[in-house]
Amino acid sequence: MSTALPRTRSVWKLSVRRLPLPLAIGGLILLASLVAACFPGLIAPYNPLAFDYHAILKPPSWAHLFGTDNFGRDIFSRVIHAYRVDLQIALFTTLFPMLFGTLVGLFVGYYGGLAETLFHRVVDAVVTFPLLVLVIAIVAILGPGLNSMYIAVGIIYWVFYARLVAGEVAVQRRLDYVAAGQVMGYSHLRILLRHVLPNVITVALVYWMTDMALSILLGSSLGYLGLGAQPPTAEWGVLIAAGKNFMDTAWWITIFPGLAIVLTGLGFSLLGEALAEWLRPASH
Template sequence: MTSALAATRMNVPWSRFLGRHMTLAIGAATLGLFLAVALAAPLISPYDPIYQDAAVRLAMPSLAHPFGTDNFGRDILSRVIWGTRIDLQIAVIGVVFPFLIGTFIGTVAGFFGGIVDTVFMRLVDIILAFPFLVLMLSIIAILGPGLSSFYIAMALVGWVSYARLIRAQMLVLKSSDYAVAAVSLGFSRARIMFRHLLPNAVAGSIVFSMSDAVLVLLNGAAISYLGLGVQPPVAEWGVMVAEGQSFITTAWWITLFPGLSIVVLAFGFSLLGDGLGEWLGVNE
């Protein structure tokens, strides 16, 4: 797959590459846009996201406030822009740690099999036996509300899917001839596991991590909505949706714009995931 990657890089002009991988291109562009917005937040946001202007409470979208204002007179556009930083962070951190933990455990369990495998896979079963949100909420309740609790809870619960994916791949790959060859050449187990088998096993998980990012994003929003994640007055899309809820019939713009941002970002991740899958040949 890397060879395909390298070949694409070397031989095919970008225009044709993009033409052939529209999904990937659109997904990457969407995410790039959000990233740019997040980085440029101080430059492009017209107002301070937590500045309250009592004079313009619940103002309709207008030229001065393109996305309107909320019940405290805060500018929604500025809050959506600053919220991008938090929500991207949630999606990335919420995926990276489960990915790393799950990949490691899956690799070890799949490669060694036997008792190691049994222990880890029963642990996976136990975690999967609880409804996901319930487990998340209980962990956060123990640790106390806040983003770092959310990340820890994600890491503790989210790794199971990655562990299962990688383990299944490892079970297949460890009986491949090149794995046997590596054993017969006296390579150490760690080398066989991490240098030879893991790179061949990981493509599927990378693709999955993109759709997982969508779920994490929605989870983060849900947790914040329940008041256990990001604390007011920090601008985060889930919190904003929650705050706007009571005004939904009179001031729809408070919930609409952050909600839309969640949808578009999720859409971007999911396109990127599909595109990556196509590109890396995961479904072949």
């Protein structure tokens, strides 16, 4: 007991020294994003859907920090309220693919054989087409809206998690601890869930962080095309689409939602980088 605690502290200090900047910046960005998503009414000074015909296309000022749109709606308030929608998109479009894809990859990578062959055929079929085109096609069939987008992404994106995890499991199953578990009479399910899964889940978690950044971009793209969130919902892609015709006279309508997308995506990317560094085995 007396020797374990100092070693734990030394590992903690080493880890903190190895990733202060990505972890700090990414954590602060996502913490601010979560606060905005959970408590938009405490930050936004105006109703994001309220029209004000006396303040149409006003440039940024103290009264309207990000200016107003062609209906007099406060852009700052709409950007803040959009955090809830876009973070919901980031979570709902990635959670199912991550969980389902990890389970599929776990079993495919461990058992191999016919299941692995069939799985690779599915992967080949999916990666043959551009992902955005596939998502747009499915959403067009189901009808525009967030629920259709969640279904479309869930149908496709689990393949990438499964492929990533299956590759890691294929390496792990050749290691000694798997053979030792089989010799000791452990069931395959116990070996998979209690021994193999903890050694491969980290790659899925790191990929998940990056994927959430890409999902925000995907959700905004579909919102811009009219296939994701629908007006007058405050969503970054919808806001950018609403301001595309006013770029010469009211640039703030599109610039500030775009900056929110970039900043939030940067937060997820930095956190994923920090997580990857944190979980990487020490070389010493």
